[in-house]
C-alpha cells in the first residue's frame with residue numbers, strides 16, 4: 001500500500017522500489033533505557049545500531065515511520081568533504097582543523113560503504129560525481145579548488161573539466177565547466193535506511209514508530225522524555241530530529257533551519273544514452289542547487305526547486321520538469337512518474353550542529369545538504385561518545401555555529417528574504 005509521509009510531501013520513487021519497507025510498533029507504554037533517541041533517520045538509527053551493538057539498552061522513537069524525514073527521501077549523493085569546501089573552511093578555521101573536518105567526511109564515506117558491505121545491504125552504490133558551473137565567473141574558484149584538494153588536502157580524485165568534457169559527461173551544453181570526482185558516488189537512500197533499521201533492531205535496539213516526543217527535560221539526574229505513548233526515562237538522550245525539530249527543543253530549532261527541497265523521477269531513459277553515460281551524480285553551482293543522477297535502472301532523478309516555508313506545493317512535477325528542460329531540452333515533455341520533497345536542515349555556516357543542549361542531552365543535525373554520509377557517521381560517533389570510546393565528534397562540538405537571527409518569531413521570515421535574494425542571484 002502507498003504510504004504518504006505525514007511530514008514530507010509527495011510519494012517517492014524510493015518508496016515504490018522498496019516493497020518490503022517494514023513497520024515498527026508504537027511504544028507500548030513507559031520505558032526505562034540507558035539511552036533514548038528521538039528521531040529515526042540515519043543519525044538516530046546509526047546511534048541506535050552502534051549503541052545496541054556496544055551492549056547499551058536503547059529505545060528509539062519516531063513520530064512517523066522511520067525514514068519519513070530526509071533520510072528516506074534524499075538525492076542519495078555522498079559528495080566529498082563537508083558542505084563548505086575544505087579550502088573555504090581553511091580560511092576561517094586554519095589548515096589543521098579544515099583538514100580534520102575533511103578527513104572526518106572521508107571516514108564517513110568509508111563508514112557507510114563498509115557498513116552496507118558488512119551487512120549485505122544493497123544500497124545500489126554507483127561511483128562518480130560531477131560538480132558543474134552555471135556561471136563563467138566561478139571558473140577560477142573551481143580550478144583552484146581542484147589544486148587545493150590535491151596539494152593541501154591530500155585528495156587526488158578531482159579533475160577539472162573544460163566545456164567540451166563537461167558537455168560530453170553530462171549530455172548537455174548547459175554548463176560552462178565542472179569538476180569530476182572519482183572518489184565518491186551515490187546510493188538508493190531508502191534501501192540504506194531500511195537495511196539500517198533492520199540491523200539496529202537485530203542488534204537489540206527497541207524501535208518505535210508513531211511515537212512523538214512532546215517534551216525533553218532533566219529530572220533528578222535522569223533525562224525524561226514525555227511522548228504521546230508514555231514516558232521514557234534514560235541516563236542520556238540524543239535528539240536526531242534535524243530539520244523536523246519543530247518546537248521540541250529551542251536550542252536546536254534556533255540553529256538548524258528547514259528548507260524544503262524537491263525531487264522528480266522520470267521513466268527509464270531508454271532513448272537517451274548521451275545523458276550521463278558515465279553514471280555519475282551531478283550538483284551545480286547555483287545557490288538553489290540542482291542535483292541529479294540516473295538510478296541504477298536508468299531513470300533521471302532530478303532535484304531542485306527549494307521552498308523556504310513548510311507549505312507543500314500542489315504541483316511539484318511541473319517545476320521539476322521546467323528545470324530538467326533547461327538542461328536537457330530533449331526531455332521537455334518527459335513524464336514525471338514520482339515527485340516528492342523533504343526538509344533539509346541547514347546552519348548559518350553550512351557546517352553540522354552538534355551540542356549538549358541540556359545535561360545529558362545531545363542534539364545533532366544541520367548537515368546542510370551533505371548529510372547522507374555525515375548523518376550516518378555522526379550517529380555512530382554519538383554512540384562511541386556514549387559508550388566512553390574515542391570519538392571525532394569534538395570536531396563538530398568545537399565549531400562556532402551561530403543561531404539564525406530574528407528569534408523564534410522572525411527567523412523564518414528573515415531566512416525567506418535572505419534565501420530568496422540568493423536564489424534571485426542565480427538567475428542574474
Ligand SMILES: Cc1cc2nc3c(=O)[nH]c(=O)nc-3n(C[C@H](O)[C@H](O)[C@H](O)COP(=O)(O)OP(=O)(O)OC[C@H]3O[C@@H](n4cnc5c(N)ncnc54)[C@H](O)[C@@H]3O)c2cc1C
Nearest residue numbers: 039041042043063069070071074075077213342370371372
Ligand atoms: C529532498 C532532499 C534531498 C537531499 N539530498 C541530499 C543529497 O543528495 N546528499 C546529501 O548528503 N544529503 C542530502 N539531503 C540531506 C540528508 O538527507 C539529511 O542530511 C539526512 O538524511 C539527515 O538525517 P537525520 O537522521 O539527521 O534526519 P531525518 O532523516 O530528517 O530524520 C529526522 C526524524 O526525526 C523525527 N522526528 C522529528 N520530531 C520528532 C519528535 N518530536 N518525536 C519523534 N520523532 C521526531 C522525524 O519523524 C524524522 O523521521 C537531502 C535532503 C532532502 C530532504
